[in-house]
Amino acid sequence: MTEIIDGKELAKTLDNEMIRQVGQLKQRGVVPGLAVIMVGNDAASQIYVRNKHRRSQKIGIQSRDITFPWDISETELLAQIDDLNHDPDIDGILVQLPLPKHIHAKAVLEHISPEKDVDGFHPINVGRLWNNDGKIVPSTPYGIMTMLDRYHVQIAGKNALIIGRSTIVGRPMAAMLLNANATVTIAHSQTDNLKTLVHAADILIVAVGISHFIRGEDIKPGAIVIDVGMNRDSNNHLTGDVDFDSAKTVASMITPVPGGVGPMTITMLMQQTINIASRRTK
Numbered sequence: 001m002t003e004i005i006d007g008k009e010l011a012k013t014l015d016n017e018m019i020r021q022v023g024q025l026k027q028r029g030v031v032p033g034l035a036v037i038m039v040g041n042d043a044a045s046q047i048y049v050r051n052k053h054r055r056s057q058k059i060g061i062q063s064r065d066i067t068f069p070w071d072i073s074e075t076e077l078l079a080q081i082d083d084l085n086h087d088p089d090i091d092g093i094l095v096q097l098p099l100p101k102h103i104h105a106k107a108v109l110e111h112i113s114p115e116k117d118v119d120g121f122h123p124i125n126v127g128r129l130w131n132n133d134g135k136i137v138p139s140t141p142y143g144i145m146t147m148l149d150r151y152h153v154q155i156a157g158k159n160a161l162i163i164g165r166s167t168i169v170g171r172p173m174a175a176m177l178l179n180a181n182a183t184v185t186i187a188h189s190q191t192d193n194l195k196t197l198v199h200a201a202d203i204l205i206v207a208v209g210i211s212h213f214i215r216g217e218d219i220k221p222g223a224i225v226i227d228v229g230m231n232r233d234s235n236n237h238l239t240g241d242v243d244f245d246s247a248k249t250v251a252s253m254i255t256p257v258p259g260g261v262g263p264m265t266i267t268m269l270m271q272q273t274i275n276i277a278s279r280r281t282k
């Protein structure tokens, strides 16, 4: 029997754990604060910002959404980040990606204080993660690790294949699985013999952004399949990178889209905001 890894349900369970954690912080006079900066109006980012705001309210995190027009200058954006870096009420700062072309995303992300970099994209946090000393880590792969943990998936010694090498998902995912003692392979658009690699994978993470890129016949029987895809079909429905219906008959565990990785990304963002707040000294 294939088990569906229900990210939405797990997110609810973790919400209740976080509500308790926030309650304890409040007794110390600490309210976790999350600032989300959005430039322009990317449709996917808008959904994400709205979902984040709702989840923050549910959990008791103070969330501050800051929206700028797409033609804001880089200097102004950096000045806003400076303010938030020094704001004692703000624990986590997140700048929604993508940013407009005239703004250097790298400069912006490196301007966020590494201690408040709740996305874990700052080079200091990237380096810590690869040293197996992660303090703040990217939420999407962290959410995947949490799903694997809560569903009691054995990682040590397993062949883990990640398809996709982005800084947001593929690379940090590789670091986390390596830290958990998997044998890790990262495949990408230039990979030869992808089919052979996919067939050998005990844990398969698909983050390519191509609808139904992986099908049931590609997968090793009994594999654990994690779908990071968020594609829109012609009816504007969300579809994954994995053909769920065919993969479900071959995998031992699989995540759906929607309701899998997405809700867990927001959960881990909230959890990390709480973790940073709990390190406040006063």
Ligand SMILES: Nc1nc(=O)c2c([nH]1)NC[C@@H]1CN(c3ccc(C(=O)N[C@@H](CCC(=O)O)C(=O)O)cc3)C=[N+]21
Residues within 6 Å of the ligand: 044, 045, 047, 048, 051, 094, 095, 096, 097, 098, 119, 139, 238, 257, 258, 259, 260, 261, 262, 263, 265, 266
């Ligand atoms: N700095 C930065 N960090 C990010 O983590 C980041 C970003 N920028 N820019 C935009 C993308 C997108 N993203 C989503 C995460 C969760 C859902 C989510 O909750 N999805 C639900 C519901 C979606 C729906 O129904 O439309 C699901 O998959 O079930 C959506 C989108 C984070 N991103």
